[in-house]
Amino acid sequence: SLLIRNTNDDYHVVIQSDNGGGGVADYFRAKGDTGEAILYHYGVEKFKTTSAGATVTGALSITGDGSNAATLTETGAGLLTIATVDDLILDCGGDLSLDAAGNDIRLKVNGVEFGKFKDDSDDLAMFSSIQDKDILFKGNDGGSTITALTLDMSEGGNATFSVNLTAGGLFKSPDASESILMNLTCNDGNNAATFRTTATGRIFEIRSQNSGTIKIDSSSTTFTGNIVSTGTGTFGGTVYVDSDLKVRGTSGN
Numbered sequence: 001s002l003l004i005r006n007t008n009d010d011y012h013v014v015i016q017s018d019n020g021g022g023g024v025a026d027y028f029r030a031k032g033d034t035g036e037a038i039l040y041h042y043g044v045e046k047f048k049t050t051s052a053g054a055t056v057t058g059a060l061s062i063t064g065d066g067s068n069a070a071t072l073t074e075t076g077a078g079l080l081t082i083a084t085v086d087d088l089i090l091d092c093g094g095d096l097s098l099d100a101a102g103n104d105i106r107l108k109v110n111g112v113e114f115g116k117f118k119d120d121s122d123d124l125a126m127f128s129s130i131q132d133k134d135i136l137f138k139g140n141d142g143g144s145t146i147t148a149l150t151l152d153m154s155e156g157g158n159a160t161f162s163v164n165l166t167a168g169g170l171f172k173s174p175d176a177s178e179s180i181l182m183n184l185t186c187n188d189g190n191n192a193a194t195f196r197t198t199a200t201g202r203i204f205e206i207r208s209q210n211s212g213t214i215k216i217d218s219s220s221t222t223f224t225g226n227i228v229s230t231g232t233g234t235f236g237g238t239v240y241v242d243s244d245l246k247v248r249g250t251s252g253n
Contacts, residue, residue: 006032019043128153 010033019025025043039047048055063069070084107115113129132154152158213224
């Protein structure tokens with residue numbers, strides 16, 4: 001065994017060699033006064049052990065095959081960049097926590113932000129960062145990728161569901177001062193029907209694509225278009241007809 005020892009109190013063990021320019025430079029220093037072990041590159045400190053752990057000055061490269069290294073770099077402003085030539089896998093035996101005191105968790109492609117999550121007054125806010133780009137909720141339906149829900153940012157956040165919409169309660173508008181409290185359109189790709197309520201006069205309307213309308217307010221119900229009944233119709237008040245009234249059948253009272 002080779003043992004290098006300095007028994008003098010608070011003195012160091014230093015290994016020096018050529019500095020590449022005709023002089024000498026430190027390559028290693030074991031400091032007896034602080035307990036630090038320091039590695040140098042041509043006299044410039046790169047790695048140092050401390051009582052709390054270790055400090056690396058410059059970029060740290062990690063490789064398992066001598067190439068394709070993953071590099072950790074600190075810019076000097078406390079910003080850590082982990083750069084890899086391929087995928088980066090975070091694999092933990094417990095939970096994975098993302099704790100951002102700056103309030104934003106940003107998602108980027110080639111340095112361009114396309115989305116982020118943030119704490120918005122203790123609410124979870126999800127952003128589509130690129131102007132007029134939508135938020136898509138996708139999934140796997142029987143092996144095929146489907147878009148279950150689209151939030152259209154260029155249309156004020158209009159929501160489009162790919163198929164059925166099931167509600168466990170009432171549809172409500174958050175602002176009763178709006179002229180249209182709720183506007184719900186059902187569209188199968190060929191035909192559309194719109195249900196809406198208005199603040200003015202508290203009117204409820206059902207509109208079809210072919211312009212037929214049922215309008216209900218506090219005092220009356222107005223039909224625009226044909227009324228077809230396959231059963232009995234019962235009216236508890238006066239019925240006004242602005243044009244012809246036609247009754248089809250073989251008998252009537």
